[in-house]
Structures are given as structure tokens and as C-alpha cells.
Amino acid sequence: MVDSDSARLPYFNASPAEVRRLCRAGESGPVTAGMAAGYIQANIVMLPASLADAFHEFCLRNPKPCPLVGMSRPGDYRLPSLGADLDLRTDLPLYRVWRDGNMVAETGDIRDQWRDDLVTFALGCSFSFENALTACDVPMRHLQLGRGVPVYRTNIACTPVGPFAGPVVVSMRPFRSHHAIRAVQISSLIPLAHGAPIQIGFPEEIGIADIDSPDYGDPTEVADDELPVFWACGVTPQAVLAASKPEFAITHAPGAMLVTDMPIEGYEDLVASHRGRII
Amino acid sequence: MVDSDSARLPYFNASPAEVRRLCRAGESGPVTAGMAAGYIQANIVMLPASLADAFHEFCLRNPKPCPLVGMSRPGDYRLPSLGADLDLRTDLPLYRVWRDGNMVAETGDIRDQWRDDLVTFALGCSFSFENALTACDVPMRHLQLGRGVPVYRTNIACTPVGPFAGPVVVSMRPFRSHHAIRAVQISSLIPLAHGAPIQIGFPEEIGIADIDSPDYGDPTEVADDELPVFWACGVTPQAVLAASKPEFAITHAPGAMLVTDMPIEGYEDLVASHRGRII
Numbered sequence: 001m002v003d004s005d006s007a008r009l010p011y012f013n014a015s016p017a018e019v020r021r022l023c024r025a026g027e028s029g030p031v032t033a034g035m036a037a038g039y040i041q042a043n044i045v046m047l048p049a050s051l052a053d054a055f056h057e058f059c060l061r062n063p064k065p066c067p068l069v070g071m072s073r074p075g076d077y078r079l080p081s082l083g084a085d086l087d088l089r090t091d092l093p094l095y096r097v098w099r100d101g102n103m104v105a106e107t108g109d110i111r112d113q114w115r116d117d118l119v120t121f122a123l124g125c126s127f128s129f130e131n132a133l134t135a136c137d138v139p140m141r142h143l144q145l146g147r148g149v150p151v152y153r154t155n156i157a158c159t160p161v162g163p164f165a166g167p168v169v170v171s172m173r174p175f176r177s178h179h180a181i182r183a184v185q186i187s188s189l190i191p192l193a194h195g196a197p198i199q200i201g202f203p204e205e206i207g208i209a210d211i212d213s214p215d216y217g218d219p220t221e222v223a224d225d226e227l228p229v230f231w232a233c234g235v236t237p238q239a240v241l242a243a244s245k246p247e248f249a250i251t252h253a254p255g256a257m258l259v260t261d262m263p264i265e266g267y268e269d270l271v272a273s274h275r276g277r278i279i
Numbered sequence: 280m281v282d283s284d285s286a287r288l289p290y291f292n293a294s295p296a297e298v299r300r301l302c303r304a305g306e307s308g309p310v311t312a313g314m315a316a317g318y319i320q321a322n323i324v325m326l327p328a329s330l331a332d333a334f335h336e337f338c339l340r341n342p343k344p345c346p347l348v349g350m351s352r353p354g355d356y357r358l359p360s361l362g363a364d365l366d367l368r369t370d371l372p373l374y375r376v377w378r379d380g381n382m383v384a385e386t387g388d389i390r391d392q393w394r395d396d397l398v399t400f401a402l403g404c405s406f407s408f409e410n411a412l413t414a415c416d417v418p419m420r421h422l423q424l425g426r427g428v429p430v431y432r433t434n435i436a437c438t439p440v441g442p443f444a445g446p447v448v449v450s451m452r453p454f455r456s457h458h459a460i461r462a463v464q465i466s467s468l469i470p471l472a473h474g475a476p477i478q479i480g481f482p483e484e485i486g487i488a489d490i491d492s493p494d495y496g497d498p499t500e501v502a503d504d505e506l507p508v509f510w511a512c513g514v515t516p517q518a519v520l521a522a523s524k525p526e527f528a529i530t531h532a533p534g535a536m537l538v539t540d541m542p543i544e545g546y547e548d549l550v551a552s553h554r555g556r557i558i
Contacts, residue, residue, distance in 0.1 A: 064558045156558060168558065177479045184463040185475060196464060198558045200456045201480060201506050227480050227506075232558060279343045279435060279447065279477045279511060 005134050005143065009034035012131070016083060019259040020091040026108055028093045031255035033143065037131035038267040040192050041257040042069055042082070042122035043234040044092060045241060046250040049074040052119035054162030058240070059123065061159040065168050065236030067192045069262060070122035077114060079122065082260035088120050094253035101245030110250055118250070125234050125257050126171055128193035128264060132186050136274045138179045142220050148255070149173065150214035151235050155207025156198075158236065163244040170198065170206065171217070171233040174226040178278050183229055186274050190264055199230040206230065216254075284413050284422065288313035291410070295362060298538040299370040305387055307372045310534035312422065316410035317546040319471050320536040321348055321361070321401035322513040323371060324520060325529040328353040331398035333441030337519070338402065340438040344447050344515030346471045348541060349401035356393060358401065361539035367399050373532035380524030389529055397529070404513050404536050405450055407472035407543060411465050415553045417458045421499050427534070428452065429493035430514050434486025435477075437515065442523040449477065449485065450496070450512040453505040457557050462508055465553050469543055478509040485509065495533075 006012045011019055011028075016036045022028035032041055047055055052074070059066040070082045077088040089111045097105040097113050105113070126149070130140060142149045149171045156168040175183055180200060188196040203211050211228060212219050216235055222228045241249060252258065264270070285291045290298055290307075295315045301307035311320055326334055331353070338345040349361045356367040368390045376384040376392050384392070405428070409419060421428045428450045435447040454462055459479060467475040482490050490507060491498050495514055501507045520528060531537065543549070 177481050177484065178477070180479060181463055181475055181477075184460055185467050188464050188467075196460055196557060198457070198460075200459060202456050202504060205456065205504070225481060225484070278475060 005139060006037065011035040012037050012134070016259045016261045017085060020083065020086065023093045024087070024090045030093050030253065032093060032257045032259055033127050033255060034131065034134070036259045037135055038264055039128065040069055040260050040262040040264060041125040041127040042260055043125050043237060044088070044252040044258050045121040045123065045237055046118045047121070047246055048115070048248055049117045049119050051163070051246055055121060055164060058158070058161040058164040059121065059237070061161060062236070064194060064198065064232035065158065065234070067124035067194060068121065069124050069192050069260065072120040074119050075116035079120060082122060082258070082262055089114055092252050092256050092258050094256035096251050096253050098246070098249040098251065100247055101242055106253055113250060115248070122258055122260065123234055123237055124192040124194065126194055126231060127257055129187045129190045132190060132264065132267070132270060133183060135271045136182060136186055138175070138182050138186070140173050142173070142218065147220065148217035150218060150220045151216035151233055152208045153215045153239070158240065164240050166236070166240040166243050169233045169236040169239055170230040172211065172220065172228050172230050174220060174222040174228050176226055180227045180229055181278055182274055186270065187231065189266065189270050194232045197229045197231045201227050203228060203230070284418060285316065290314040291316050291413070295538045295540045296364060299362065299365065302372045303366070303369045309372050309532065311372060311536045311538055312406050312534060313410065313413070315538045316414055317543055318407065319348055319539050319541040319543060320404040320406040321539055322404050322516060323367070323531040323537050324400040324402065324516055325397045326400070326525055327394070327527055328396045328398050330442070330525055334400060334443060337437070337440040337443040338400065338516070340440060341515070343473060343477065343511035344437065344513070346403040346473060347400065348403050348471050348539065351399040353398050354395035358399060361401060361537070361541055368393055371531050371535050371537050373535035375530050375532050377525070377528040377530065379526055380521055385532055392529060394527070401537055401539065402513055402516055403471040403473065405473055405510060406536055408466045408469045411469060411543065411546070411549060412462060414550045415461060415465055417454070417461050417465070419452050421452070421497065426499065427496035429497060429499045430495035430512055431487045432494045432518070437519065443519050445515070445519040445522050448512045448515040448518055449509040451490065451499065451507050451509050453499060453501040453507050455505055459506045459508055460557055461553055465549065466510065468545065468549050473511045476508045476510045480506050482507055482509070
């Protein structure tokens with residue numbers, strides 16, 4: 001394992017509870033990428049209960065960008081299905097607080113901001129399938145360069161529900177052919193982390209005119225012997241939320257995910273059967 | 280189902296036993312493509328027992344081109360694991376008889392040629408994953424045009440065993456991006472029919488200089504919005520066998536496969552979960 005990418009990640013094999021303890025103590029750093037391999041990490045959206053039904057329905061109708069892994073009761077900052085000790089107000093590295101669509105604060109602790117009508121949605125995140133790819137020795141350039149993944153708005157519309165509407169947003173990772181095949185195989189087995197890619201090789205078909213100019217994140221070179229592979233992305237609900245301008249909302253800050261206790265189903269078999277040569 | 284490709288295939292939903300009865304009666308036509316969806320079809324190699332151990336080992340060491348689904352005892356023309364009523368001498372549409380590497384006969388019945396030292400190898404065939412793709416509404420141009428699939432020798436060497444050596448031979452099917460993703464997902468779940476593709480998009484990386492000039496089969500256009508997808512192919516053992524020039528051998532004729540009773544594992548779930556839009 002010394003030569004693999006995972007060996008460079010100090011919390012790759014940490015437990016989710018350990019990562020959450022680090023977050024709570026302000027010791028995790030701002031980004032949970034590469035932590036707690038084998039578990040579902042989640043985008044977080046907290047909304048007033050008056051908007052919760054519509055947002056819930058939006059997630060159910062758009063499961064590729066918004067794979068719902070948990071939803072709290074109104075006012076409840078516990079979500080035991082995702083972690084017995086979990087406190088949704090403190091266990092992410094960094095939060096963003098929004099009023100009328102504008103970010104008004106970025107903080108590592110939202111206990112002061114908590115409201116008794118908030119409903120929390122946890123939506124699966126690509127960090128989980130990236131960890132699985134890393135465990136299977138499929139390298140990703142943006143991670144090797146320490147950059148953000150490039151993210152693009154597409155010409156694919158989400159199924160709108162109430163105030164929530166907008167384009168599907170995708171992330172892109174370039175791969176050599178054999179790694180692209182592995183990436184399809186592996187991500188297909190993790191539907192709670194966006195599942196299979198939605199496009200390989202033809203960015204213009206989903207409305208991406210310039211692959212070197214992502215709408216979010218950092219540009220990543222696609223070499224001549226690589227295929228660009230696109231996955232539905234958790235930025236989708238963030239963009240939809242911002243466009244709907246709710247009077248109040250709290251989200252994770254970019255890359256500062258909730259690390260849950262929910263295991264990737266069949267993770268050990270998945271890794272064992274997708275490492276090594278494809279022929 | 281009326282608009283799908285499968286509706287044009289009269290024996291798509293036939294049972295394997297029914298197809299074998301047609302073969303035995305000389306009523307199947309020469310090619311078993313599009314028949315008995317959900318079951319493993321097999322390439323057939325019959326060799327003198329003196330060569331059987333080496334060929335068996337060759338298959339085990341090269342499972343992508345040579346996925347072994349059955350092997351008879353010497354002289355036994357029954358193979359009950361692949362069909363209770365199966366007679367290996369009559370139940371393929373067409374056989375080829377080889378002496379010293381030269382084809383000496385093509386016939387629908389090898390009872391006259393049978394030898395008590397023959398060992399039969401059954402190796403999974405792409406027709407099985409093609410049927411699964413068809414069932415999932417993933418179209419294939421060569422089938423729509425009624426042509427053979429294009430097949431190429433690659434620069435990838437099989438692991439040699441005794442007299443058996445040679446390049447991995449691959450088949451190519453062009454797909455739009457979303458169908459390429461489906462094709463990877465579906466074929467990955469059928470390892471006995473060559474499993475996942477071994478290359479997408481870069482034929483030159485596996486030594487294919489001119490995609491329009493296949494070494495076997497018929498050329499198939501790759502449109503500008505399509506990716507060429509390459510799978511290890513059952514022509515591999517045929518080519519390896521021909522090059523080794525055994526004093527005697529019998530094989531299936533091209534496209535004239537053994538239709539076995541072995542089901543594709545989880546076939547109904549596979550089809551149900553891989554039809555329709557990918558987002």
C-alpha cells in the first residue's frame with residue numbers, strides 16, 4: 001500500500017466517528033476528501049420545515065444529483081441513522097449560513113444559528129466513490145494535484161418541484177481507458193454517491209462548451225490519451241437552493257462534508273474485485 | 280416490446296432446449312445470435328485428450344477471452360451441467376473439423392467424426408451479453424445491419440501454455456456515450472461472456488491501426504458521436520488453436536454456438552435495473 005494514493009491520506013482508514021470527533025474539535029481541516037474510506041459522505045442542506053416537503057420531493061425525483069441518504073425531523077439536530085453520536089450542528093468542518101440566497105456567515109459551529117423548524121437533508125457525495133476508486137488504485141488527477149474537481153452546469157434540467165429547479169451540475173475526472181472502465185464499474189455499485197457517470201467523452205452533448213473553464217472548482221487537464229468522465233454532482237442541490245433564495249438555509253461549505261456511519265454496501269468485495277488489471 | 284430490437288428476433292425468448300432441438304433438426308439457421316436471451320452461449324473446442332490439460336490451463340490463465348463454462352470427460356459427448364439432453368455431436372448448428380490446422384469439413388453433425396479421446400471445452404460467448412444489451416434496449420449496429428461484428432488481433436499477448444499462445448483477439452461495438460456506460464455496466468455483470476470491455480476509445484493502444492479493416496468479421500462504422508468499445512473475444516481461442524495445428528480438432532463454425540442451459544446469474548434483475556435513461 002506504500003505506493004498507492006491512499007497511503008498519503010492520513011484519515012483514509014479512519015472511522016467516521018473519529019473523523020466527526022476531529023471536525024467537532026476543529027482539527028479535521030476544512031475538507032473531508034480522502035477520509036473514512038468505505039463510508040457515505042454527505043452534502044448537507046438545512047431548510048425551514050415549510051420548504052422541506054418540496055425539497056424532499058425534489059431529491060426523490062432527481063436521485064442522480066441528489067441521492068437522499070438521510071432526513072431529520074424538524075428541529076432535530078440528531079440523525080441516528082447516520083451516526084449514533086452525530087450532532088448536525090457541530091460535526092461538519094465548516095458550514096455556510098444563507099439568508100434570502102446570500103451567504104451571511106461561514107462557521108464551524110452552528111449552535112448559535114440553530115432553529116427549531118430546521119429540517120436537515122443529507123445527500124450522498126462523490127468523495128465516497130473517489131475513496132473507492134483510490135482503494136482500487138484508480139488515480140484521480142485533481143487529488144494528485146491537490147485541487148478541487150472541475151464542475152460544470154449542463155443542459156440537462158432537473159425535474160423541478162415547487163421553488164426548486166435548475167440544471168444538473170456535473171463533476172469531471174479524466175481517465176485512461178482502463179481506468180475509465182474501472183470508474184464506471186465501481187461508481188455504478190455506489191448509487192448513494194451519484195452512481196454511474198452520465199457522460200463519457202462528449203462534453204458538448206451535455207452543454208459544456210469549454211472543458212477548460214469549469215463553472216465551479218478548478219480546471220483539470222484532459223490528456224490526449226484520456227477520456228473525460230462526468231458524474232452528476234452534489235453542487236446541483238446547492239445551485240438549485242441558491243437560485244430559490246429561501247429566507248434561511250444552512251449548508252456544508254464546499255468540500256466540508258458530513259462523514260456518516262452508513263457503509264458503502266458490499267465495500268470490501270467491491271474493492272477486492274475491482275483492483276488490478278482489467279485483462 | 281414491439282419497437283425494441285428483440286421483437287425482431289423470433290427465438291429471443293426461446294428456451295435453450297428449444298434452440299438445441301432446432302439445431303439438431305437442422306432448422307435453426309447457421310447463427311445462434313439473438314437466441315435464448317438470459318442464457319450462456321458457448322464457443323466449442325474439441326481436442327484429443329493429450330492436449331486437454333494444456334488447453335484447460337490456457338483457458339484458466341486467460342479468462343477474459345476464454346471464460347470456461349464447461350469441460351467434458353474424454354470421449355463423453357454429454358455435458359449435463361450445460362443441458363440434461365445435450366448431445367455435443369449434434370446440438371450446434373454447424374461444426375468445423377480440423378486436421379493439422381487445416382479445416383477439412385464443415386458439417387451440422389459430427390457423429391461420424393467422433394473419437395473416444397475427444398475432450399470438449401465450452402467457452403462463454405459474446406452473444407450472451409449482446410442479448411442482455413438488446414433486452415436493455417442498447418442497440419448494436421452490426422446486428423441492426425445483419426452483419427458480423429468486427430474483430431481484431433491486438434498487441435496484448437495471451438498467457439501462453441504449452442503449444443497454445445497468441446494475441447488476445449477483440450470484438451468492437453460502437454456506442455453513443457450513454458449506451459457505452461450501459462454496455463460497461465451490463466457486460467461487467469456477465470463474466471462468463473467475457474465480462475467488461477478491455478478498451479474504450481483508443482484502438483491504437485491495443486495495436487489496432489485501422490479500425491475500418493478488421494481481421495475477422497465485417498467492418499462497422501464508428502460515428503463521430505460514438506465511442507468504439509472493445510471486448511475480449513471468443514475468436515481468441517480459435518486463432519490460438521489454429522496456430523498450434525493440433526493433429527485433430529473440432530470447433531463450432533463462426534456464429535454457430537452451443538446454446539446452454541446455464542442462466543446468466545441475476546439476469547432478470549440485471550435487465551430490470553439497466554433499462555431506461557441513465558439520468
